[in-house]
Structures are given as structure tokens and as C-alpha cells.
Amino acid sequence: MIKRALMGVCATCVFLLLGSTGMRAADPDVVLYASDVMNIQGNWQRVPDPTAAGGQMMSSTDYGWSSTATPLASPTHFFEANISATAGTVYHVWLRLRATSNSKWNESVWVQFSDATDQNGSAVYRIGTTSALLVNLENCNGCGVSGWGWQDTAYWLSQPRIKFATTGTRTIRVQTREDGVQIDQIVLSPSTYFSSAPGRVTGDNTIVPKPASASSTPFYGTPAPIPGTIEAEAFDNGPEGAAYHDADIGNNGGAYRQTGVDLESATEGAYSVGWTSPGEWLNYSISVAASGTYLLETRVASFGEGGRFHVEAGGQDVTGALTIPNTGGWQQWTTVSKVVTLAGGTQIMRVVFDASAAPGGAVGNLNWLRLSTTTSSSGGTTRQVPAGGDFQAALDSAQPGDTIVLQAGATYTGNFVLPAKGGSAFITIRSSAADAVLPGPTTRITPSYADRLPKIKSPNSSPALRTAAGAHHYRLQFLEFPPTYQGQYDIIRLGDGSNAQNALSLVPYELVLDRVYVYGDPVYGQLRGIALNSAATSVINSYVANIRAVGLDSQAVGGTNGPGPFTIVNNYLEAAGENIMFGGGDPAIPNLVPSDILISRNRIAKPLAWRTDTKWTVKNLIELKNSQRVVVDGNILENNWVAAQNGFSVLFTVRNQGGGCPWCIVQHVQFTNNVVRNIAAGINILGRDYDYPSQETNDIVVRNNLFENVSGSQFGGPGKFLVMTEGGRNITIDHNTILQDGWSAVGVGNPVQNFVFTNNIVPDYSWALVGDGTAPGNGTIATYFPYSTFLGNIFAGSNPSTYPAGNHYPASLANVGFIQYVPLTGGNYRLALTSLYRRAGNDGKDVGVDFDALNAAAGTTY
Numbered sequence: 001m002i003k004r005a006l007m008g009v010c011a012t013c014v015f016l017l018l019g020s021t022g023m024r025a026a027d028p029d030v031v032l033y034a035s036d037v038m039n040i041q042g043n044w045q046r047v048p049d050p051t052a053a054g055g056q057m058m059s060s061t062d063y064g065w066s067s068t069a070t071p072l073a074s075p076t077h078f079f080e081a082n083i084s085a086t087a088g089t090v091y092h093v094w095l096r097l098r099a100t101s102n103s104k105w106n107e108s109v110w111v112q113f114s115d116a117t118d119q120n121g122s123a124v125y126r127i128g129t130t131s132a133l134l135v136n137l138e139n140c141n142g143c144g145v146s147g148w149g150w151q152d153t154a155y156w157l158s159q160p161r162i163k164f165a166t167t168g169t170r171t172i173r174v175q176t177r178e179d180g181v182q183i184d185q186i187v188l189s190p191s192t193y194f195s196s197a198p199g200r201v202t203g204d205n206t207i208v209p210k211p212a213s214a215s216s217t218p219f220y221g222t223p224a225p226i227p228g229t230i231e232a233e234a235f236d237n238g239p240e241g242a243a244y245h246d247a248d249i250g251n252n253g254g255a256y257r258q259t260g261v262d263l264e265s266a267t268e269g270a271y272s273v274g275w276t277s278p279g280e281w282l283n284y285s286i287s288v289a290a291s292g293t294y295l296l297e298t299r300v301a302s303f304g305e306g307g308r309f310h311v312e313a314g315g316q317d318v319t320g321a322l323t324i325p326n327t328g329g330w331q332q333w334t335t336v337s338k339v340v341t342l343a344g345g346t347q348i349m350r351v352v353f354d355a356s357a358a359p360g361g362a363v364g365n366l367n368w369l370r371l372s373t374t375t376s377s378s379g380g381t382t383r384q385v386p387a388g389g390d391f392q393a394a395l396d397s398a399q400p401g402d403t404i405v406l407q408a409g410a411t412y413t414g415n416f417v418l419p420a421k422g423g424s425a426f427i428t429i430r431s432s433a434a435d436a437v438l439p440g441p442t443t444r445i446t447p448s449y450a451d452r453l454p455k456i457k458s459p460n461s462s463p464a465l466r467t468a469a470g471a472h473h474y475r476l477q478f479l480e481f482p483p484t485y486q487g488q489y490d491i492i493r494l495g496d497g498s499n500a501q502n503a504l505s506l507v508p509y510e511l512v513l514d515r516v517y518v519y520g521d522p523v524y525g526q527l528r529g530i531a532l533n534s535a536a537t538s539v540i541n542s543y544v545a546n547i548r549a550v551g552l553d554s555q556a557v558g559g560t561n562g563p564g565p566f567t568i569v570n571n572y573l574e575a576a577g578e579n580i581m582f583g584g585g586d587p588a589i590p591n592l593v594p595s596d597i598l599i600s601r602n603r604i605a606k607p608l609a610w611r612t613d614t615k616w617t618v619k620n621l622i623e624l625k626n627s628q629r630v631v632v633d634g635n636i637l638e639n640n641w642v643a644a645q646n647g648f649s650v651l652f653t654v655r656n657q658g659g660g661c662p663w664c665i666v667q668h669v670q671f672t673n674n675v676v677r678n679i680a681a682g683i684n685i686l687g688r689d690y691d692y693p694s695q696e697t698n699d700i701v702v703r704n705n706l707f708e709n710v711s712g713s714q715f716g717g718p719g720k721f722l723v724m725t726e727g728g729r730n731i732t733i734d735h736n737t738i739l740q741d742g743w744s745a746v747g748v749g750n751p752v753q754n755f756v757f758t759n760n761i762v763p764d765y766s767w768a769l770v771g772d773g774t775a776p777g778n779g780t781i782a783t784y785f786p787y788s789t790f791l792g793n794i795f796a797g798s799n800p801s802t803y804p805a806g807n808h809y810p811a812s813l814a815n816v817g818f819i820q821y822v823p824l825t826g827g828n829y830r831l832a833l834t835s836l837y838r839r840a841g842n843d844g845k846d847v848g849v850d851f852d853a854l855n856a857a858a859g860t861t862y
Helices: 390-398 447-452 609-614 778-784 851-858
Strands: 029-032 037-041 043-050 058-061 080-087 094-100 108-113 133-134 148-150 168-176 181-189 224-226 228-231 263-265 271-273 279-289 292-302 308-313 329-342 345-355 365-372 382-385 402-405 412-413 415-420 426-431 456-457 466-469 472-477 490-495 511-515 515-518 529-532 537-538 543-548 557-558 564-571 572-575 579-582 595-600 604-605 620-624 627-635 636-640 648-653 665-673 676-680 681-686 700-701 706-710 722-725 729-734 737-740 745-748 753-758 761-763 769-771 789-791 794-796 817-821 827-830
Touching: 029 080, 094 108, 094 133, 108 181, 133 627, 148 729, 168 181, 224 228, 263 636, 279 329, 308 329, 329 365, 345 365, 382 390, 390 402, 390 412, 390 415, 426 706, 447 515, 472 769, 515 529, 529 543, 543 557, 572 579, 572 778, 579 604, 620 627, 620 636, 636 648, 648 665, 648 676, 681 706
Parallel strands: 224 279, 382 402, 402 426, 412 456, 415 466, 426 472, 466 490, 472 511, 490 529, 511 537, 515 543, 529 557, 537 564, 543 572, 557 579, 564 595, 572 604, 579 620, 595 627, 604 636, 620 648, 627 665, 636 676, 648 681, 665 700, 676 706, 681 722, 700 729, 706 737, 722 745, 729 753, 737 761, 745 769, 753 789, 761 794
Antiparallel strands: 029 181, 037 080, 043 058, 058 181, 080 168, 094 148, 094 181, 108 133, 108 168, 228 365, 263 271, 271 365, 279 345, 292 329, 292 365, 308 345, 817 827
């Protein structure tokens, strides 16, 4: 928990004690659930949770660090919902929160409103300003948190009230203060909860009902797109009689959502509606892409001869009576289909349970509904592969432009192969789940979506999915890939790293992995998540986790024998060996260098919990051994320690690994706008391989990065920022801010030609610059960095007489003039307006990181 009294809260705000001024008995409570959220940005996501109101909550991923101590006018991480408010009515604001792992570091947010005022009419807590209501779950210093709890402010602040200047629709924004927060309900109460909370501050299970006047609203905030699949449990939000009608009280199955609808886990995955009685119905808000005919498929089950139901759309019966056959059990499923005609646009689809086969019996169970056209948007055929269906047959028969739809929650077991086909249209392989219940096109998938993904699982140690020679134009979306047997080899193998792929004509190309979830075995780990030995391949918006091995290098993503280009954007990549690696094996294709690689907006991490189990082979976060034209921009790289390697986290180390690649090279690399934190050491650059002949490393730019908590004392090793060995040329280190407890730059072996070190902020722990066998400072520069440029840097604590002129030498980092200096981590390392080093770089800019540029690239809030 962050506790900074009144920090970031408007100093002119008036905090009022309990009172009734402005209350109107006729004004209803405003009650928001997670499903009401319409705008989700940054680290926030809507995820299922059976204890939450409506079965959903808003959750921000816990990265183990506090995102912002002050509210922001233009935050990166927030969500918004619309409310209907009455002018002049005084509201008491309550949130039900929960902290990930019940940690006090995960339990506070900033809340803002459009058009809000205090009771005196002064503007307060408004969106677009730096004034916000602080809501902090823990109720006193040291009280702790436990489960859900209701809170209206922070315990060190007075309880506020708000009004709105005008009547109508208003927006409420919740932005990150600490990540790891979960929220399921927001209540603005003028009466019912004006003087007391809706529930307890710990261990709460209170679900505040929507006002009786509430209507049927989409479960996921927006209508489900048609064509698409709708899970039966994703019926609309709203009260009995508005979103659904259920004849009995409570959820007989006790699963997923706390409404009157009876839900239970389904054997095919997700949940099903059961205990249905004649006259019950469910609403589903849908958005039909175009007027026309659609195939409606409904997944149903019945023990004994079933009953009858029908489906309405736009208030019209579009199916007539449909009969559920005897499937032999309430979880033995079959599909009942009907061609229907739908009008385009947004409308309500209603499933009505009409009659049971036996008096007093259930009508039948419902698992999902699917509405599809006969062709995909690209003009190809949509090929449905149900649970237990032949996925490989669908791959073999698919034509360019086709879409293969796998059943959400089903498992497809085999060693599947993407065949080579003609044509240039993509074959898409994806989940049957509707797009509305899946992450959007720029949103990273997480394990919370697993119940909506089909599983493609290897039965042995061979890949679950691989490419045939020359396969091309495949797009994989919304798929889950469990580990191979005992985590051996690759889960997904794109291309071939062996001598069998010895010519460019054999290389697969135009491959897209978009929003896929790949993970290793909890006991054995996994050697490699995704092997990239292909061309024109993208891994985007995906989640690769638990990739770790004993005695072997493991990679989340890595390749040796593919030419590229490679696009690796907006993923979570977790591995013990090298999270990302190119090179490391001699390519079988002569003169091949993986090229044109973009690594951007990823979180590249090792869980710190892995430090306690020392059997795993832990090395680094990114390693380039053979690659060129590489851009590493806007990533978060975190957590690396001394284990099987010396703790350096980013390696530009050319290697002719087995002696058969004398052309291997690392060149034209840009490492920009990254956050690198919680590591034993920073960057290691190797000029030439010292085991076998290689080309010379050249043209490396490291610019505008924050190196935070580079600590040998915490993570072992040297705590150094940069080591350069065996030369290299044209290397630029510019505008970085480095917080470390070791040396800044070290030269070993041959000198570096044309080295530029400018506008960096580095501390002097013993020595800022030191080379093997040389004096620190100018002595090292003369030996290892001849004809170099050292200008505009802050060498904090260094002796000016031993270092070049044209740099800055404050006594310590505390004297730099940061907005807030905290050693190693946790401070605000922007330069204050009073800092002597604003615009003191050799380019006229502030020394150190341009944090606005870094935040824009990495999505951070430094």
C-alpha cells in the first residue's frame, strides 16, 4: 500500500463530514458492475470471477511495483463506465475492492468523474485533471486486507461526497495507483448507503443489486458480434424480469454468476444453463453484422426425452419450436440447428424454454449458441471442428481464405502439421468463442481466458503444432498450447532448426500467432515455447509462461535457422534461460542471419519466485548471437539474477556457436525506450567470438532506457551497467538513466572503435569507467575507448580530474536534482525544474531519460 497523505489530491478540495444536504429520496443508487465498463486501457482487463457481481471483475495485473503515486490527467492504465446522475444530488461513493495475494501493495486506486463538484459547487476529482478521489482498501495502518471489502476513501483522509453540476450521462474513471487491484462493484448512493457501507471492509460477500428499473445490458459491456459464438452463461446483465426470467430462487448449480439463473460447469468446458422450467428465458444482446440468413447451432443436452424451446431476435420468433433429443445425460451434448433470418444491427436475442417432455420435468440444458454464415469474410469456407473432431483433416482440406473454428474449451490431442498450400490468402485457425468475450486486437491475452480457448496438446515430446516445409499464410488466434510430455523440446515449431531445412525455399513464411497462450509443465517446465526458424512471422498479443529447464537453455521465443523478418509485439514472455534469443546454433542455410526483428511493448520477465528453486538454468532476458537490423523498443525487462550465467540481462554477444558459422554477426541494433529493472547486471557486448571466427559486432545504439535496481547486492554478481569485451565498433550509449550499485562501463580485451557515451546519468561506485588492468576514467578511455566521445554525462560521485571534460560531476545521485531520489528503485527520476542538469546534455536536452518518450513507447507511468 502507498500511503502519502493527500499527495496528488487537489489542495483546494473540501472534504465534508456526514450530512444529508442535497439527498433526494426519489434518486436511485447508481450501481456499476464490471460488465458496465465500456473503455478499458493499459494494464486493466475484465476477467471472470465467481465471487464477483455478475461473475466478472476488473483486474490489473500485479507486476510487483506501484504504478503511480499521483493521479494523472492522461493516464495509461484505467477503465471507464457511464452513469446516469441527477444534478445537485449528493452521492457517497463506494468501491468493492480486493488485493491480489491480499497484499497491501495491491489495494488502492484513483477515481475521477466528469463534471463532479464538492458540496459547495467547486470542481473536484475531474477527468483530465490531477485531482482524484483516493480509495485505499486497508482500513488502518497495519490492519491488513482479506478478500473483498468496501471502501470510500483512505483511512488517513476524511470521507468525501460529490455532486454533479448537470443532469445526464456522466463518466467515471478508475486509474491505477497500485497495480494488482481487483474491483467488481462501484456504488454512488444518495440514500441507501449514504451513511454506511454496503458491506464489510474484509471478507465481504455483498452483491448490491441493480435498481429495479435497470434494463438488460450486454454481459461483456458490448453486444456479442454475429457471426460468432455465445456461451449460455453470458446472458445479459440485469435484474429478474429484465435480463432473464427464472422460476425459482437462487442459482441451483452455484457456479459462475450470482443471479437466479441456474449454472453448472460443463464437461465440454465453461458453464451450462440447467434446471430449466417452461416459461423461463434468457436475453443476449447481439450485434448482427449484416441482414441475411444464418445457421443457428445450439448445444443442448437432456436425460430422457427433452423438451421444446425457441429463439427470438428483435422481438420475433426466428426458429419456431426446437426439440431437445434424449442425449443420455445432462452433460451428454448434441447440436440442434436451424437456418434463421436476422436483421442487421444491435438487438436482443432471447432463448425461451417452452415445454418439458414430462410434467414437472426440466426442458433441457444449454451450453452455447453459434450463429455463422457459410463463408468467411475473406470469401473462404468456415470449417467447424467440434470437440473430438479431426483437426488434422480440417488442416489438410482447408483452402486459402478458409477459417477453421475449434470448439472453445475442447482439447485437440496430436502432433498437428500446417501443410504447404498454394495461394496468398490466410488460413485462420481460431476459437469458437465470440470476439466479444476475447481480448481485442491490441490486447494481450492472459491465462484468465483459458476457458474460452481450444487446447492443442501434444501427446508426446514432439511439438503440438509444426509447419511443413514451405508452409505459408497461416494465422493462429485464441488458442491454448499446453506443455509437451515432461516439457521436452518445442511446443510450437515454426520452421526447422535442423539440417533438413538447408535452403530458403524450404522455409515457412507469413505466419501469425495472435493472442495465443503457451505454457510449460508445472513440474518439468518446458524447453522452448515457440521456435522461430521461419520467415515473415509475427508473435503478437500472446502469453508464454513457465518455460524453464534443468541443465539446458530454455527460451520463450527463439530461433537459429530462419531469415525473418520477425515481429514480437505486446507479449508476456517468461523463460529461465533466455526469454528471447536469436542465434545460439549454426544455421543450416548458408550465410543466414536472422534479420529485421522488431521486439516491442513486451513484458519480458522471470518470476522472482524461481530464485528459491536453484535447479533451473537461469541466464538472461534477451540474447542476440546472430542477428541484424534489430529494434528492441518500449519493453519492460525485469528480474534476472546470477545463476547459470553471470547476471547480465541483455547480451549482444556474437557467436559462431559450433564453428560452422563464420558469417555470424550482431549488427544494426537499436535498444531504445526500455525499462530494465531488478537485475544483477545490465548489458554485455562482445566484439568478436573468442572461440571460433565470427564477424565484428557493430552499429549498436542504446538510447533512452531506464536501468533501475541494477544490484549485485540483491541479485548477485557485479551490479554493473555495461561490459564490452573483445572490441566492436560504432557503439553509442546515449540518454540513459542508470541506478546501480556496481561499475558503469568496463572494457576488456581489444579496444572499441568509435565509442560514443553521451548524456547518461551514472553513479560512481568505486569507478564509473574502468578497464581490465587500467586506471579508472581517462586511463581506461585511452586503452579501451580510443577516439571516443564522452560528453554531457552525469558521473555522480566521480573525481573530475580523472574523467573527461565536458561532463558533470555532482557529489552523488542525491545531488542530481531528481524530483524524488530513492537509491536504486522507487523514486521519481525525472529532473526537477530546479535541477542544474536540465537542458545540460550535449544536444541541449535534459541529461538522462526522456520519460515522456519512454512512457509513450513502453506504456509505463514513470
